Amino acid sequence: MLREPSRTTRRATSVLLVVVALAAAAVVAVLVGRLSAASPSSASPAAPALADRAAGDDGDVAEGTTVFDDVAAVTNLEPGLLDAIRRAAADASLDGVAFEVNDGWRSPEYQERLLHEAVVEYGSEAEAARWVATPETSPHVHGDAIDIGPWDAAEWLSEHGADYGLCQIYDNEPWHFELRPEAVEGECPDLYFDPTFDPRMQG
Structure with a gap:
């Protein structure tokens, strides 16, 4: 049992x-x-790793790029703009604010790609023009513009930028700054609503 x-x-x-x-x-x-x-890595060839992107010379930047880095997007900026943004970044760091470069100088080919992507995303050339200029008109291609992040850095620069001749240009792009030396003695010019209101974009 x-x-x-x-x-x-x-x-x-x-x-x-x-x-x-x-x-x-x-x-x-x-x-x-x-x-x-x-x-093997599943990363798409069309979306290379950040380290690979940072090594390119078209102006694309890796996350975390600073205004002091030796990359084309930074070093190809107009010298006056580069000097001003580096001085501002050094002073901002004293307030605990770190500048990152979301965009700086861009090659014409890279700008053209961005414009094409914007047309696809926004559905028309007219709507895309509110955000991305042509290679012929973009201040980024000429090294005359820089896009700063994160938000606290853009806010710091919006408040203090005129002291360095750095001004926000477009109301819809609070991260986009250009050099306006006259602002040091006065103030930054009035904002354009968006790039389509900027006479430079009509060329």
Whole structure:
């Protein structure tokens, strides 16, 4: 006659099953980790890693790029603008604010790509023009503009930029700054509603 296992035997069996299950899970996790490490990267060639993008010379920038970095988007800025933005960044750091470069100088080819992407995103050339200029009219292509982030940095520069001759130009782009040396002795000019109101964009 078979007897029901004792409570102690059942408890020991349960503990053993839990231990075996945990060990099996650990083995599976190790194997999955090794397979993932061995598999090729799934990154698309059209979206290269940030380090690869930073090494390019078209003006594209990696996240975290500063105004002191030796990259084309920064070093190809007009010298007066570069000097002013670096002085402002140094002073802002005393207030605990760090400037990052979202955009600076851009090659004409890169600007053209951005414009094409904007047309696709916004659905028309007219709407895209509110955000992205043509290579012929963009101040970025000429090294005359810089887009600063994050928000606290753009706000700091909006408040103090005139002291360095740095002015926000467009109401819809609070991150976009250009050099206006006369602002040091006075104030920045009135904002354009968006780039389509800027006479320079009509060329």
